[in-house]
Amino acid sequence: MTEKLRVGxxxxxxxxxxxxxxxxxxxxxxxxxLVLTAVSARNKDRPRAIDFSTYxxxxxxxxxxxxPEIDVVIELIGGAEGVAKNVAExxxxxxxxxxxxxxxxxxxxxxxxVAIAERTGGKLLFEAAVGGGVPMVKALRDxxxxxxxxxVAGILNGTCNFILTEMETGGRTFADVLSEAQRxxxxxxxxxxxxxxxxxxxxxxxxxxxxxxxxxDLEHVRVEGIDNVTLTDIRMASKLGYRIKLIAxxxxxxxxxxxxxxxxLLGMDHPLVNVSGSLNALVxxxxxxxxxxxxxxxxxxxxxxxxxxxxxIDVAEGRAAHAFGRPLAQLAAAPRAAPVERGRxxxxxxxxxxxxxxxxxxxxxxxxxxxxxxxLQMPVHEGPFVPIVLTTQTCARAALARAAKAIExxxxxxxxxxxxxxxxxxxxxxxx
Amino acid sequence: MTEKLRVGxxxxxxxxxxxxxxxxxxxxxxxxxLVLTAVSARNKDRPRAIDFSTYxxxxxxxxxxxxPEIDVVIELIGGAEGVAKNVAExxxxxxxxxxxxxxxxxxxxxxxxVAIAERTGGKLLFEAAVGGGVPMVKALRDxxxxxxxxxVAGILNGTCNFILTEMETGGRTFADVLSEAQRxxxxxxxxxxxxxxxxxxxxxxxxxxxxxxxxxDLEHVRVEGIDNVTLTDIRMASKLGYRIKLIAxxxxxxxxxxxxxxxxLLGMDHPLVNVSGSLNALVxxxxxxxxxxxxxxxxxxxxxxxxxxxxxIDVAEGRAAHAFGRPLAQLAAAPRAAPVERGRxxxxxxxxxxxxxxxxxxxxxxxxxxxxxxxLQMPVHEGPFVPIVLTTQTCARAALARAAKAIExxxxxxxxxxxxxxxxxxxxxxxx
Numbered sequence: 001m002t003e004k005l006r007v008g009x010x011x012x013x014x015x016x017x018x019x020x021x022x023x024x025x026x027x028x029x030x031x032x033x034l035v036l037t038a039v040s041a042r043n044k045d046r047p048r049a050i051d052f053s054t055y056x057x058x059x060x061x062x063x064x065x066x067x068p069e070i071d072v073v074i075e076l077i078g079g080a081e082g083v084a085k086n087v088a089e090x091x092x093x094x095x096x097x098x099x100x101x102x103x104x105x106x107x108x109x110x111x112x113x114v115a116i117a118e119r120t121g122g123k124l125l126f127e128a129a130v131g132g133g134v135p136m137v138k139a140l141r142d143x144x145x146x147x148x149x150x151x152v153a154g155i156l157n158g159t160c161n162f163i164l165t166e167m168e169t170g171g172r173t174f175a176d177v178l179s180e181a182q183r184x185x186x187x188x189x190x191x192x193x194x195x196x197x198x199x200x201x202x203x204x205x206x207x208x209x210x211x212x213x214x215x216x217d218l219e220h221v222r223v224e225g226i227d228n229v230t231l232t233d234i235r236m237a238s239k240l241g242y243r244i245k246l247i248a249x250x251x252x253x254x255x256x257x258x259x260x261x262x263x264x265l266l267g268m269d270h271p272l273v274n275v276s277g278s279l280n281a282l283v284x285x286x287x288x289x290x291x292x293x294x295x296x297x298x299x300x301x302x303x304x305x306x307x308x309x310x311x312x313i314d315v316a317e318g319r320a321a322h323a324f325g326r327p328l329a330q331l332a333a334a335p336r337a338a339p340v341e342r343g344r345x346x347x348x349x350x351x352x353x354x355x356x357x358x359x360x361x362x363x364x365x366x367x368x369x370x371x372x373x374x375x376l377q378m379p380v381h382e383g384p385f386v387p388i389v390l391t392t393q394t395c396a397r398a399a400l401a402r403a404a405k406a407i408e409x410x411x412x413x414x415x416x417x418x419x420x421x422x423x424x425x426x427x428x429x430x431x432x
Numbered sequence: 433m434t435e436k437l438r439v440g441x442x443x444x445x446x447x448x449x450x451x452x453x454x455x456x457x458x459x460x461x462x463x464x465x466l467v468l469t470a471v472s473a474r475n476k477d478r479p480r481a482i483d484f485s486t487y488x489x490x491x492x493x494x495x496x497x498x499x500p501e502i503d504v505v506i507e508l509i510g511g512a513e514g515v516a517k518n519v520a521e522x523x524x525x526x527x528x529x530x531x532x533x534x535x536x537x538x539x540x541x542x543x544x545x546v547a548i549a550e551r552t553g554g555k556l557l558f559e560a561a562v563g564g565g566v567p568m569v570k571a572l573r574d575x576x577x578x579x580x581x582x583x584v585a586g587i588l589n590g591t592c593n594f595i596l597t598e599m600e601t602g603g604r605t606f607a608d609v610l611s612e613a614q615r616x617x618x619x620x621x622x623x624x625x626x627x628x629x630x631x632x633x634x635x636x637x638x639x640x641x642x643x644x645x646x647x648x649d650l651e652h653v654r655v656e657g658i659d660n661v662t663l664t665d666i667r668m669a670s671k672l673g674y675r676i677k678l679i680a681x682x683x684x685x686x687x688x689x690x691x692x693x694x695x696x697l698l699g700m701d702h703p704l705v706n707v708s709g710s711l712n713a714l715v716x717x718x719x720x721x722x723x724x725x726x727x728x729x730x731x732x733x734x735x736x737x738x739x740x741x742x743x744x745i746d747v748a749e750g751r752a753a754h755a756f757g758r759p760l761a762q763l764a765a766a767p768r769a770a771p772v773e774r775g776r777x778x779x780x781x782x783x784x785x786x787x788x789x790x791x792x793x794x795x796x797x798x799x800x801x802x803x804x805x806x807x808l809q810m811p812v813h814e815g816p817f818v819p820i821v822l823t824t825q826t827c828a829r830a831a832l833a834r835a836a837k838a839i840e841x842x843x844x845x846x847x848x849x850x851x852x853x854x855x856x857x858x859x860x861x862x863x864x
Contacts (some may be wrong), residue, residue, distance in 0.1 A: 018720065022578055029578055127575075133721045135575035141575075142751070143559075143567035146454055146461055146741025238705025271727065274706060288450065289565045293727040295703065302720025309578025319574070319751045 004031075005097075005316055008038035010087050011076030012048060015101055015128070016041070018305030019074060020050045030309060033316035034072070040064040065090035065098075069070040072315055074308060075275040080104035088113055092122035097320065099311045101304055107202040107218040110209065114328045125311035127272035130203045131156065131280045133303025134253035134296035135310065140210040140284060141325040147286035149211040153249045153423075156203040158298040159187045159194040160226050160246040160279035164263075165276045167234050168243065174229060186278070196225035197261040200248040205257055208250030210324050211284060212257050214334035222339055224262035228418060233348055235391040236376055237265050241272050242346075242356060247423065249339075256335030265346050265422045341397035344373065344422040346389065349407065350414040353386040357412045364406040365392070368399040385414045391422060433603040435530075435829030436463075437748060438501060440470035440518050442493035443508030444480060447533055447560070448473070450483045450737030451506060462741060465748035472496040497522035497530075504529040504747055506740060512536035520545055524554035529752065531743045533560035533763075535734055539650045541635040542641065548761045550720070555752040557743035562635040563588065563712045565735025566728035567742065572642040572716060579718035581643040585681045585855075588635040590710035590730040591626040592658050592678040597708045599666050600675065606661060618710070628657035629693040637689055642756050643716060644689050646766035648807045655773055656694035658848060665780055668808055668821040669697050674778075675705050679855065681771075690768030697778050697854045738843040773829035776805065776854040778821065781839065782846040787817040789844045796838040797824070800831040817846045823854060 007023075009016045016039070022028050023036040030036075037342055040058035040230060045258050058064035065073050065087040073091035075098060077084040084105050091098040100106065104115070106126050117124045127137045131154075141150070155161050159181060159334040166177040178195065181187035204217040226246050237244050242265035251258045266273045271293045280298025283290050297303040314320045324331055351357045358375075365372060371393040378387040397419070404417040435573060441448045448471070448835035454460050455468040462468075472490035478846035497505050497519040509516040516537050525548055532538065538545070538558045549556045559569045563586075571585070585591050591613060598609040602769075610627065613619035625631050633653040641648040658678050669676050672695035698705040703725045707713040712730025717723050725826045729735040746752045756763055784791045790807075797804060798840040804823040812817045824832060829851070836849040 022720075025580075026723055027580065134724060135571055139567055139571070142746065143570055143739075143742045145745040147457065147738050148457075194542070269706070274701070288454075289738035290729040290735050292566060292729075294725070295727075296724040297722040303722050306579050306718070306721035307575075310575045313577040314574065317753045319748045319753060321751060 004033055004035040005071040005106050006037045007072045007074065007312065008040070008064045009036070009074045009076065010040045010064050010068070011078070012039060012041035013053070013076060014301045015304045015308065016050050016074070016076045018301035020052070020427060022305055022309050024050060025059070030312060034312055037417065038064055038067065038070055047228045062086045062090055065074040066094065068094065069251040070096065072099065072312065073225050075100040075102060078102055078104070078168065080108040084194040085109060089116060092116040092124060093120060095120040096317045096431045097123040097125065099308055099315070101126070101200070101308060103129040103202040103206060107200055107216050109259045110206065110324065111328060111331070114323050117323065118328055120156045123315060124323040125314060126206070126323070127311050128304045128307035130206050131282065131297040132158070132296065132300065133306050134280050134282065134294050134298065135156060135307065136207060136282045138310070139292070139294060140207060142291060144211060144284055144292070145325060149252070149284060151181050151249065151251045151285045152207050152211045152282060153247055153272070154204070154207070154282035155245055155272055155280055156200040156248045156298070157194055157246060159191070160200070161275065162186060162278045163195070164226060164229065164234070164246065167231055168238065169293040171231065173231050174227065178220040195227050197223040197246065200246060200261045204248040204250055204261060207257055207282065209331070211250065212252055212334060213326055213331060214257060215331045217259070217336070218255070220259055220336045221380065222260040226263050229263050229346070231380060232387050232389070233418070233420070236348070236378065237346065239376060240374060240391060241268055241317050242266060242422065243268065244420070245272060245275070247272070251340060253337040253340065255337035258339040260339040261419050265420055267424070270423060272324060329364045343424070344394055345392045345397065345400050346401065346420045346422055347392070347404065348387060348389045348418040350382060350385045350429055351386050352384060352412050358388070360410050361407055364403045364410065368395070369408065370395045370399060370403055379417055382414070436465055437503040438469045439466050439744065440472070440496045440499070440502040441468070441506045441508065441511070442472045442496050444471055444473035444484065445508060446733045447736045447740065448506070448508045449481050449739050450733035452484070454737055454741050456482060461846060462744060465541040466744055470502055484502055494518045494522055498526065500526065502528065504531065504744065507532040507534060510536070511532055512540040517541060521548060524548040524556060525552060527552040527554045529555040529557065529747045531560075531740055531747070533558070533740065535561040535631070535634040535638060539637040539648050540826060541673060542638065542756065543647045543760060543763070546755050547753065549857045550760055555747060556755040557746060557752055558565055558638070558755070559743050560736045560739035562638050563714065564590070564730040564732065565738050565741065566712050566714065566726050566730065568639060568714045569642060570742070571724070571726060572639060573782065576716055576718050576721060576724070577757060579721045579856065581684070581716060583681065583683045583717045584639050584643050584714060585679055585704070586636070586639070586714035587677055587704055588632040588680045588730070590712055591623070592632070593707065594618060594710045595627070596658060596666070596678065597660065599663055600670065605663050607657065615747065629678065632693045632789055636680035636682055636693060637831060638837050639714065640689060640691055641763070644684055644766060645758055645763060646689060647763050649689070649691070649766065649768070652691055652768045654692040658695050659860055660786065661695050661742060662780070663849070664810060664819050664821070665852070668780070668810065669778065670716050672806060672823060673700055674698060674854065675700065676852070677704060677707070679704070683772060685769040686774065687769035690769040690771040690790045692771040697852055699856070702855060705720060716854065732756050739769040757825040775856070776826055777824045777829065777832050778852045778854055779824070779832065779836065780819060780821045780850040782814060782817045782819050784844050785813065790820070792842050792844050793820075793839055796835045797843065799838065800835040802827045802828070802831060802835055814846070829853070856863065
């Protein structure tokens with residue numbers, strides 16, 4: 001009988017308590033080869049659902065990470081810098097295993113941490129950093145491994161997806177749903193990281209790195225949030241046969257890797273269109289594998305703790321190998337490519353309600369050789385203005401942006417036109 | 433630099449050639465740590481898309497499997513007995529790695545093969561046996577690993593799913609679509625294994641074993657095929673807001689493990705309802721992970737070869753551990769439980785078109801205390817008969833079967849009533 005691996009948890013928030021519960025379950029698998037021995041949190045006396053008094057207590061997470069009697073350190077503190085980074089460096093620096101749910105840390109410093117692990121023989125695992133309970137990291141790393149990955153596209157932020165779903169199903173405004181989500185604890189008091197698209201960008205940088213065999217390149221992600229999506233957009237998209245989702249997309253082009261996060265209109269047969277509420281999902285496209293979709297719970301105690309547990313078992317079974325699927329030396333600093341900005345687009349305009357305005361809009365589009373595919377006017381007024389939306393045939397986003405500028409300059413709109421791409425669905429039959 | 437592992441492929445059909453193509457790709461990952469050295473097939477001279485003349489040729493697959501200069505044997509012959517089983521036993525018996533796409537072999541003899549592997553140190557991997565390119569085996573084994581799996585439900589046979597999708601979208605009969613599928617090579621000349629539900633049953637036995645920590649128990653799967661699903665069923669289900677799919681379901685009950693394969697009506701928000709054509713999908717439900725869905729290409733050269741490749745990389749990276757997730761000694765012979773046969777049901781009857789018949793049907797249902805939820809009559813005649821369909825409120829299937837028998841005995845129907853369960857969808861919001 002080999003000795004069990006000794007585990008320490010740094011950070012006893014929701015997920016930390018969830019992991020401890022899995023250790024406390026006598027039927028669970030964690031105790032077969034692992035034993036929880038130590039914990040750390042800022043406040044020892046805070047009431048928690050688990051009694052932690054039988055474990056070694058560390059006031060300092062860094063001290064826990066440095067302790068040679070802990071074989072596996074679980075970092076659940078969060079943040080790309082400071083204590084979380086110190087903990088990761090301390091654990092990996094002495095050759096221990098580090099399991100983390102910290103997407104900001106991995107997106108910003110993943111390559112540095114792998115370098116430390118490769119030097120010391122430490123192991124770095126971060127399934128819980130992306131997609132909550134959905135095993136996106138392992139799937140890309142282990143199952144798409146023998147293939148040539150062409151793209152990843154996902155719904156990676158449960159808060160945004162919850163807000164968009166509630167706006168659609170409840171007919172409520174963005175601000176209304178956001179404040180409810182904050183009240184219920186689904187959204188942070190400062191919601192910028194979520195609704196601004198940054199949380200999804202962190203996750204995309206990690207997934208693209210694994211899928212495309214590159215180093216995480218967070219700074220290269222082009223980020224747009226959902227804060228400009230209006231109830232008008234949701235309703236008009238629905239009338240036109242689409243649903244709006246915040247899509248994180250990584251793509252290999254002839255030039256390199258392109259990454260972007262932003263709202264998009266999905267057709268009703270798109271593989272991500274029915275991913276509702278707080279669910280997360282990923283679609284990977286690879287040769288010769290084809291299209292692979294994963295859907296599951298993207299956040300919360302249970303799903304995230306389950307992902308931490310799967311990493312623990314990988315460590316216990318000796319399955320933890322290269323964090324990004326390959327040794328660091330083989331991870332390219334992938335050339336940066338611009339997102340593909342050619343396709344069909346949706347445009348919303350708030351125009352003056354008088355004769356000639358639609359003609360003025362059409363003229364500016366025609367001048368850029370952009371064909372209108374559909375056109376809808378809302379039967380509501382906002383003062384002297386009325387919202388209209390249109391979808392284009394395939395065009396360059398740059399040309400559409402020029403047309404939008406010309407429309408604004410013509411003085412017929414109350415605000416800059418809003419533009420969102422329409423995501424084409426894939427053929428899903430035998431040949432797909 | 434360590435020596436590369438030497439790989440031999442036994443069976444050069446579609447998948448075997450697909451794997452060889454991955455080795456032939458200079459950008460691919462397979463050649464980093466592996467090298468294809470030997471192949472075997474029944475007919476050396478058959479034209480193939482790859483030139484195999486530079487590899488060692490074996491007329492006998494068993495001889496290839498026994499050759500000590502081959503470290504990894506890929507078995508792509510098929511069948512639960514005979515040559516395929518001999519190949520598996522020979523390779524594992526000498527401590528080599530065996531990778532197989534053979535669901536019949538694993539469902540019938542998986543435990544025996546694991547026993548050999550545990551004795552010799554050989555490795556057994558079979559991602560390609562289930563779900564084509566969808567990594568169902570690895571997901572259940574590695575990602576649901578720390579959780580308590582409660583159920584798995586999947587669309588595991590692409591041929592059945594293709595036929596049902598074509599019947600719905602093209603308004604064509606079962607026989608018509610089947611003969612086209614046979615002509616196109618999607619269905620075998622003898623379609624019993626697919627349309628009778630047996631192929632799905634093999635796959636379910638394997639997935640349930642991994643999910644529930646048990647040995648495969650093929651004989652315990654209750655199997656019903658799609659050969660009795662009519663175009664009337666498809667159309668009436670659609671009118672009622674459902675879509676018919678062949679569902680393979682494994683469930684942990686208080687008594688043990690229940691497994692069944694059969695057609696069912698899915699509501700339009702069910703996670704599997706949009707899995708169309710030849711796609712395969714799996715929904716796993718586990719505590720505290722929640723519901724996890726995987727969708728992808730279920731068959732064909734590329735997806736299946738990609739799954740074989742992911743197993744090859746597991747072997748090369750030293751990640752291949754227990755085939756069913758645990759040592760054989762820890763795999764329980766799970767107690768057999770009966771499927772849960774209580775819920776809402778769909779019933780189709782071909783009744784005489786005369787007054788009093790509907791009353792006779794309703795009476796027999798009322799006698800078993802079964803409430804009718806909806807009732808539809810088709811505006812078509814089949815001779816003196818007319819099809820009617822109804823859905824019940826929650827009832828026991830046994831009671832419904834007694835009512836069906838009583839209706840038959842009353843002499844008002846042309847054939848035994850057809851019964852299919854209605855699968856309830858899950859709540860998918862924050863609490864799901």
